[in-house]
Amino acid sequence: MTQIPDFQHQHFAHCESGVMSALLMHQGVELSEPMVFGLSGTLCFAYLPFMKFGNMPLVSYRMFPGHIVKKFPKRLGMPYCLKTYRNQAQAMDELDAHVREGRLVGLQTSAYYTTYFPPEMRFHFNAHNIIIIGKDADDYLVSDPVFDHIERIKVADLKLARFAKGLSAPKGLAHYPLGPPAGLDLPRLIKLSIKKTVRMMLYAPLPWIGIKGILLLARRVAQLANKADERYTRLFLGNVVRMQEEIGTGGGGFRFMYASFLQEAFAATGWPVLQEASARMTEAGDQWRLFALACARVVKKNPDAAAPDHIANLLRQCGETERQIYTLLKSLNRSH
């Protein structure tokens, strides 16, 4: 059995930011998961009606998968290796070499083949992230950020998971830092990342992204009242909530994580706007949870379930609160 020394497994809320935080920690850079999430500008909202996932439109509460791994090292100015493979055997051999040499490597995998998941959660979702920390005979030891202890996966299953086909196929992606970042200028990074997030959420020139996307989704939800198909309504609302609460850590969860980032950013800079925005972002997260609760009542066919108009209004409130937060954060650029 080979195992990477000095690795302490940590439990995270979201796979990609968790993997990045753990890899950085191993390099001696202490950035918490919310800091990674916030500084990489991963908070987002997207409702893409033309992209179907299980015949349901795609709803996402963060940037597309792979955003953190691909963009964040650059923003930190950290030398970083990202490698995809054509040759599956070569990919596995190189992974073994990494483990032997004690290098911590992050992998992109499909949740369908990660056998240690609850069977009900093993959807064809190709953008899960894990860290390999050792090998024991026919098993790899996996530090999966969303599980609270070390898991095991068979060599053959990991190979399948790394080379699953379909939407955002991992293509064997392996990634690891080549060294620590040159220097961490936190105030500059905080300002830059908030600026990018604000710009996207308020001004993205597309109707599906940011606040516009939330309002568009609200209109679609309101229109559900005109549809006679009860099954479709149920599955549509269920899909929105599943994307929110279950895949990674969802809308409420991502909002709370961003609020936590704003709080840490306030501690690092002392800019009072950040503290206020953090409190309001917590409020937005709570509103997203109310929305999810209302949807679940419809799905459960609860007699006091709200009408689609009412649910659409809850969504509009989420959008309005978030709009105020980003407008508040915009003032950061002028004052600092």
Added chain:
Amino acid sequence: MKIDDVPQDQIRTFKGYGTKAVYAVDAKGRYTKTATNGWEVEEVVLRDVLADFEVLAAQAKQRVLQGKSSPIEFFVYKRLMDIPALAQAMGIARWRVRRHLNPKVFRKLNDRMLQRYADLFRIQLAALKNFKENTTIDPDS
């Protein structure tokens, strides 16, 4: 969300699989990472979509036994996929997968193609070829 409000509904899906981490506010207003064993809301929406897949699989089973469809249609719903997702995961065109749902075409498929389907569904080749009333899958495989 305050730490006291973090749901602890002990949902069925996570039983035996540990907890999830979430960020919540403590009594002094500071964010901390804490654990949850699930929220009923997520359980409700997950069970709903799983029940929908079960219905689709049961209907597919009837069609297969009546000779109106091929076993592929049953396994695809059992594995929580739909036809476009199956085509993507197989790396072949959608129309070819649709064609393979025709029992006549299915019977003529060679073992190499069938093995690819069987590997994707994580079942034995024989289970795909000899579909019976009691055919099912091992959820843990």
